[in-house]
Amino acid sequence: MNKPLLHQNHRRPITRRELLAQGFIAGSATLLAPTLFGSLLSRAARAQGMTTLPFMVFDMAGGAGLPGNFLVGKTGGPEDLLTSYDLLGWNPRIGNALDKSFGLPMAGGNVSRILQGITTTSSAEARAFTRMGSLLHFAQDDTSSNQLSAVAMIARGGYKTTILSKALGQRTNVSGGNSDIVRNGSADAAFKPLVVGKVGDVVDAVGFGQVFSTYKPEVVKAMAQGMSDLTGEHVPEIRQRTRGDRLAELSQAAYEKNATDTASGSSMDPRQQTITQQVYQINAGTQPNDVRAITATIALNAINGNAGPGVITVGGCDYHDGTQTTGDAKDLEMGQHIGRAIETAHRLKQPFFFNLITDGGVYSRRGSRNWQGDDGTKCMSVIGMYNPAGAPAMRRIQVGSYTDGQGVDRTTVIGASPAKAAYAVLANWLSAQGRLGEFERIAPAGVFSRTELESVLIFG
Amino acid sequence: MGKARTGLGIALALASLAWIPSGVARADVTISLKTFDQLYNSLAVATRVTPDTAIKTYFDNVKLRLPKTGDVEEMSAPMLTGLTGLSGLFCERMIANDARISTPANRRAHRQVDFTKTPADMTEAIRQSVATEYARLFWQRDPTAAEQNLIVDLIGNAITTDDTTAAATPKILKIACTATATSLLAIVN
Numbered sequence: 001m002n003k004p005l006l007h008q009n010h011r012r013p014i015t016r017r018e019l020l021a022q023g024f025i026a027g028s029a030t031l032l033a034p035t036l037f038g039s040l041l042s043r044a045a046r047a048q049g050m051t052t053l054p055f056m057v058f059d060m061a062g063g064a065g066l067p068g069n070f071l072v073g074k075t076g077g078p079e080d081l082l083t084s085y086d087l088l089g090w091n092p093r094i095g096n097a098l099d100k101s102f103g104l105p106m107a108g109g110n111v112s113r114i115l116q117g118i119t120t121t122s123s124a125e126a127r128a129f130t131r132m133g134s135l136l137h138f139a140q141d142d143t144s145s146n147q148l149s150a151v152a153m154i155a156r157g158g159y160k161t162t163i164l165s166k167a168l169g170q171r172t173n174v175s176g177g178n179s180d181i182v183r184n185g186s187a188d189a190a191f192k193p194l195v196v197g198k199v200g201d202v203v204d205a206v207g208f209g210q211v212f213s214t215y216k217p218e219v220v221k222a223m224a225q226g227m228s229d230l231t232g233e234h235v236p237e238i239r240q241r242t243r244g245d246r247l248a249e250l251s252q253a254a255y256e257k258n259a260t261d262t263a264s265g266s267s268m269d270p271r272q273q274t275i276t277q278q279v280y281q282i283n284a285g286t287q288p289n290d291v292r293a294i295t296a297t298i299a300l301n302a303i304n305g306n307a308g309p310g311v312i313t314v315g316g317c318d319y320h321d322g323t324q325t326t327g328d329a330k331d332l333e334m335g336q337h338i339g340r341a342i343e344t345a346h347r348l349k350q351p352f353f354f355n356l357i358t359d360g361g362v363y364s365r366r367g368s369r370n371w372q373g374d375d376g377t378k379c380m381s382v383i384g385m386y387n388p389a390g391a392p393a394m395r396r397i398q399v400g401s402y403t404d405g406q407g408v409d410r411t412t413v414i415g416a417s418p419a420k421a422a423y424a425v426l427a428n429w430l431s432a433q434g435r436l437g438e439f440e441r442i443a444p445a446g447v448f449s450r451t452e453l454e455s456v457l458i459f460g
Numbered sequence: 461m462g463k464a465r466t467g468l469g470i471a472l473a474l475a476s477l478a479w480i481p482s483g484v485a486r487a488d489v490t491i492s493l494k495t496f497d498q499l500y501n502s503l504a505v506a507t508r509v510t511p512d513t514a515i516k517t518y519f520d521n522v523k524l525r526l527p528k529t530g531d532v533e534e535m536s537a538p539m540l541t542g543l544t545g546l547s548g549l550f551c552e553r554m555i556a557n558d559a560r561i562s563t564p565a566n567r568r569a570h571r572q573v574d575f576t577k578t579p580a581d582m583t584e585a586i587r588q589s590v591a592t593e594y595a596r597l598f599w600q601r602d603p604t605a606a607e608q609n610l611i612v613d614l615i616g617n618a619i620t621t622d623d624t625t626a627a628a629t630p631k632i633l634k635i636a637c638t639a640t641a642t643s644l645l646a647i648v649n
Contacts, residue, residue, distance in 0.1 A: 163538045165524055209518055209545035211552060215631075219618050223635045224544070226614040230643035233607050238644060241491035243532050250535040251644050257537035258544070 052160045053433050055309040056302050056341060056354045057151050060334055061178035062318030063141045063360030065089055065327055065371055066380045069112040070134055071098065071105035072402040075409075078105050078134065083404040088378065089324075089369040103131040104382065104397045111369070113328045117335020118342065121279070126346030131392045132384035133428075133458035136400030137414045137421040139179075141360030141374035142318050146418040148179035148357045148381065150425040151309050152191040157430065157442045162305050163268070167193035168202065168298045169311035176311035179359050182422045184444055193311060199288040199297050202307065203268045221259065228255035268306060270296035275347045279340050299341045303352050312337050320362045320371040327362070327371045342386050349388045353432060353459075355425050356382040363406075377407030381421050383428055385459050392432070392459055399424060399456045413452045423447050424456035431460025492649045493534055496526035499647060503547060506597040506641070507554035508568050515549045522546060530649065544642050551637035555630045569593035570633065579619045579632040587612040594637055598646040611636050 060066075068089030071078040079098075085091055090107045092098055099108030099115055106115045119127065139146045152175070155167050169176015176193030196202055212220050231251055238244040238251075270276035271286050271293055280296040287293065295312050302310030314334045319327040338354065345352035361378030362371045385392045400412040410416040414424050423443050430436050439453065448456065494502060500519055504511055511519070522542030527534040558567040559575040572589045573582065582590075591611035595603035603611065618635040622628070640646065 163525070163541075207541060207545070208548060209522075211518075211545055211548040211634075215635075216620060219620065219635060222614065222617045223639050226610060226617075226636070226639035227540075227544075227643045229610050230607060230639060230645075233604065233610065234644040238491060238648065241489060244491050247491055247493075247532040247535060247644075247648070250532060254535050254537045254540055255644070258540040 052158065052305065053351055053353050053429060054303045054305060054345070055151070055154050055159075055429060056299065056352070057149055057175075057177055057309065057311045058334060058338055058341075058354060058356045059149070059175075059177035059179055059311060059313040060317040060330065060356070060358040061144075061313055061315045062358070063139075063362060063374055063376070063379070064317040064319070064330060064334070064358040065362045065364070065378070066114075066356070066358055066382065067361065067378050067402070068327075068364070068369065069107055069114040069331060070132075070380065070382055071107070072134065072136055072380060073398060074403065075401045077396065078398045080401075082402055082406060084406065086367045087363045087375075087406045089364040089371070101127055102384070103394050104133050112335075113331035114335035114338070117332045117337075118339035121336045121339030122343040123346065126343050126386065129346065129388060129391050130342050130384060130386045131394055131459075132382050133394060133397045134399065135381040135383065135414055135421045135424050135456075136398065136402060136408050136412070137379060137381065137418060138408050138410055138416055139358070139360050139376055139379040139418045141376045143359055144173060144178050144180055146179045146359050147182045148359070148418040148422055149175040149177060149181045149311070150355065150422040150429070151175055151177075151193070151311055152181040152188040153184065153422070153426045153442050154429055155191060155308050156187065157426065157438065158435070159308055160305070161308055164194070164202070164301070164307040167191070167308035167311065168196050168302060169193035170196060170294065170298070170313050171311075177313040177357075178315075179357055179418070182419045193308070196294055196298055197289060199269055199271065199293050202297050202301055207268070224255075224259035228259045231255045268297070268301055270300045273300065275344060276300050279343045279347065295337055295340070296344075299337075299344050303341065303345050303350050304348055305350075312341075317358060318362075318374070320373050322365070322370055322372060324369040324371070327369070338384070342384075345386045346388065351388060352386040353429050354384045356384070375407070377405075377410075379408060381425070383425055383458060385432060394459060395457050397458065399458060413448065413455055420447070427453060427456055428459050431457050434460065436460065491532065492530035493527040493532060494647050494649055495528065495530045496523045498530070498649070499526055499543060499546070502646075503550040503641065507550045509550050509553040509557065511550075512553070515546070515553070518549055519546060540642065543647065544638060547641035548634060548638045551634050551641060552630075555633050555637065559630055569597060569637075573629070573633070575629055576626050577629065578626055579615075579623050579629050582615065582629070582632075584612065587615045590615070590633065590636065591640075594640040598641045598643075611640060614639055 071092055073080040074082060081092060090111050096109050098105040106112050139148060151167055167176055171177055172195055174191060175181045181188055181191060235248045238248050270280060271282050271284050276296045277283055280292045282292050282296060298310040298312055301307040314330055317330045319330050360374055360376040363373060363375040363378055364370055365372045400414050401409045403409050408415055414420040426443060427439050430439055525538050525542040554568055558570045561567050564571040570590060572586045588608055591603055591608045594611060595607060615632055615636050618632045623632060
C-alpha cells in the first residue's frame with residue numbers, strides 16, 4: 001500500500017516534489033515549513049545575496065569512539081537496540097541513559113563527553129533548534145585515505161560566499177582535515193582549502209593584503225575613508241551616465257562598508273566580533289595562533305558565509321590507551337568545537353549544516369569505557385543541522401545499521417564505503433535546501449539508485 | 461574567467477581609446493565598471509609599472525572578486541577591498557621607480573617631490589601637485605578643487621608621529637595614490 005508509484009512513461013523521480021508525488025517520501029508533510037531553504041536563510045544572509053547553507057566538517061583524526069557517544073541500532077533505527085553494547089563503552093538500557101535532545105539519541109547521564117562539550121558551550125535555545133542523525137559505515141583505521149569528506153563536492157555544489165571563495169581548514173591535506181575528500185576524477189582536483197594557522201591567514205586573504213600590513217590601522221582606515229570621500233565627489237559626474245544612478249547608489253554603500261568594516265579586516269577576525277568573543281572566550285588581545293582564535297576564525301567565516309566550508313580537526317583521537325581518560329578529553333574537545341559552532345550560528349541567526357567524521361573506530365574492554373584497540377567496523381558519521389526558524393524536521397535519524405556483533409552492517413547502502421557515506425552527506429545537504437535534484441549533477445551517475453538516494457535522506 | 465592580458469601595448473591602446481576629456485556629455489553611454497583584466501591593465505598603464513611576481517600573485521588571488529562583466533551590479537565592498545590591495549602594489553612600485561629617478565621631469569608623477577626629505581617637508585604646493593598628477597593618471601583629468609583638497613588632506617592625515625625620516629615619504633604617498641587609484645572615477649569605463 002505504501003510502495004512508491006513507478007510510472008512507465010515517466011522518468012524516475014529525482015526532485016523532492018517528484019519523490020513526494022510518487023510516494024517515495026512517506027509521511028513528509030511535517031517537513032514543509034521549517035526545512036524549505038527559503039525560510040532557512042536569515043534576512044541578513046539574503047540581503048548579502050547568500051543562498052548557500054553553510055557547511056562544516058568536524059574531523060576526529062585517529063578513529064574516535066563515536067558509537068560510545070551516539071546510539072547505534074539495528075535496521076529499525078537507533079532504538080532497535082543491539083543485544084549488547086559492552087564493547088561500545090556504555091549501556092543504553094540503564095535508566096536515563098538516552099539523551100534525545102538532538103533527535104539522534106546520545107549517551108546521557110554524563111557518559112558522552114561530546115554531548116557534554118556541546119551542552120556546556122551552547123545555549124538551550126540553540127540546542128532546541130539543532131538536530132542530528134547518523135550514517136553507519138565502515139572505515140579504515142588510523143589513515144587519511146578514507147574518502148569520507150564531502151567538503152569538495154559541497155564546495156563546488158553551487159556554494160556561494162560573500163568574500164572568500166575558498167574553504168577553510170587546518171591541515172594541508174586536500175580536505176583541509178584528516179580524512180580524504182571523495183575524489184571524482186578531475187572535478188575536485190583543484191580543490192584546496194586555505195590552511196588557517198593563524199587569524200591573519202584569513203584576514204590577509206580578504207583584506208588589503210601585505211602591502212598595507214606595516215601601516216597603523218587608523219592610517220589604513222583614513223585611506224579607505226579618503227577613497228570614499230573622493231567617490232562622493234565623483235557621484236554627480238557618474239549620475240549623468242545611463243545607469244549612473246544605480247552605480248552611485250551601490251558605490252555609496254560599498255565604499256562606506258569598505259571604509260568602516262573591511263578596511264581593518266575586523267569582520268573576518270573573530271577576536272573583533274562580539275559574538276565570537278563571547279562564544280569562544282577570546283578578545284582583541286588573543287594570540288592569532290591560539291587554537292580558539294583559529295577555530296573561531298574558521299567557524300565564523302564559514303557560518304556567516306564570508307568563506308567556503310570550514311573544516312575543524314581534532315588530532316590524537318586514536319585514543320585506545322586502555323583508559324577512559326584520554327578518549328573523554330578528545331570527545332570533550334570535539335563536543336566543544338561543535339557546540340561553539342552551533343552557538344555561533346544561533347547568535348548569527350544563520351542556518352548551519354555540519355558533519356562529524358572519523359577514520360575507523362575503537363572497542364572498549366568489555367563492560368567498560370576503557371578503550372582497548374582499533375576497530376574500523378565500529379565507525380560512523382553524524383550529520384547535524386541548526387535552523388534559526390525551528391528544529392529541522394527529520395525523515396529518519398539513522399542510515400545504515402549495526403548488527404548484534406556490535407559492528408556495522410556492511411551490506412547496507414553506505415555500510416561498506418566511506419565514500420558512499422560522504423555522498424549521503426552531500427545528498428542531505430542538498431535536500432535540506434530543496435536542491436536534491438542537483439545531486440546527479442555533482443555526484444557521478446549511478447552512485448545511488450533513486451530508491452537508495454531516498455533511503456539516505458535524514459534532512460529535507 | 462580568462463587570463464589577464466598583460467601586454468602593455470594592447471593596454472595602452474585600449475586606455476587611450478577609453479580616454480574621454482572631462483566635460484564631454486556621455487549620458488548616452490551606459491556606464492560600466494572596468495573588468496578584472498581592464499583594471500589590471502589600466503593600473504599598469506597609469507603607473508607604467510610592469511607587473512612583477514608579487515603583483516601577479518596578488519591579482520590571481522583577488523581576480524575572482526573583481527568585476528567579471530563590468531555590470532554596475534558587481535560593485536561591492538569585497539571587490540573594493542581586493543582592488544585596494546592591487547592598487548596599493550602598483551602605486552608602491554611606481555613611487556619606488558620615481559624615487560630612483562634623479563631627474564624629476566622623467567618621473568611618472570612626483571615631479572616636485574624630494575624623496576630625500578621627510579613627509580613633513582612636503583609643502584602644501586607639493587602636495588597639491590601630487591594630487592593633480594594622481595588625478596591625471598587615474599581619472600584622466602585635473603582634480604576639482606574639492607578633490608585636490610581631499611587628496612592633500614589625506615596626505616596630511618597619513619603622516620604619523622613615527623614618520624620622521626625620508627623613508628616614510630614613499631609610504632605616505634602610497635596612501636594617497638591608492639585612494640585615488642581606487643576611487644570611483646578610476647574604475648569605470
